Amino acid sequence: MLRDDLKQAQISAMKAGEKDRLAAVRLILAKIKDRDIEQRTAAKPMEDDALVIDTLQKMAKQRRESIQMFEQGGREELAAVERGELAVIEEFLPRQMDxxxxxxxxxxxxxxxxxxxxxxxxxxxxxxxxxxxxxxxxxxxxxxxxxxxx
Structure with a gap:
C-alpha cells in the first residue's frame, strides 16, 4: 500500500537526517490528507491507492510546470528545489507507460x-x-x- 510506503519513507528520512527528503514526504502526506478530507463528502469515494497515485500525479505535474516557469524566469535555485521534490514524488509513482x-x-x-x-x-x-x-x-x-x- 502506497500510504504505508510514504509513512516508512518519512520515518527513514527522519532517522537519516535527510531534511529535504523529509520535507517533500511530509508535503506529499499533507496533500493526501487534504484529499482524504475531500473524499468524505464525495459521492463516489476513490480506492486508497488510486487516490494516492492521483494525488502524486497532480503534484508531479505541478512541479514540472513550476520547474519550467522558474527556468524561464532565470530562477535556477528555485527550479532545483522543485526538481528535488519531483524526484521524491516520482519514487512513489508506479512506472509510467512510455x-x-x-x-x-x-x-x-x-x-x-x-x-x-x-x-x-x-x-x-x-x-x-x-x-x-x-x-x-x-x-x-x-x-x-x-x-x-x-
Missing amino acids: EAETKAAIEAIKAELGATGMKDMGGVMAELKARHGTVLDMGRASGWVKESLS
Whole structure:
C-alpha cells in the first residue's frame, strides 16, 4: 500500500537526517490528507491507492510546470528545489507507460470503440483514463489521441 510506503519513507528520512527528503514526504502526506478530507463528502469515494497515485500525479505535474516557469524566469535555485521534490514524488509513482506503449493502447481503444475522428476523442480519452489512468500522463496522452484521430 502506497500510504504505508510514504509513512516508512518519512520515518527513514527522519532517522537519516535527510531534511529535504523529509520535507517533500511530509508535503506529499499533507496533500493526501487534504484529499482524504475531500473524499468524505464525495459521492463516489476513490480506492486508497488510486487516490494516492492521483494525488502524486497532480503534484508531479505541478512541479514540472513550476520547474519550467522558474527556468524561464532565470530562477535556477528555485527550479532545483522543485526538481528535488519531483524526484521524491516520482519514487512513489508506479512506472509510467512510455510513448510506444501509450500509442499502442490508444490504437487498441480506437479499434475497440470504432473511433475515426475528433468527435470520438472524448470517448477514447475516457476509456484510456479508465484503463490506464494510474500509469499514464493524461496531458501527453491527449496530444497523442488528437494526433491519432486527425
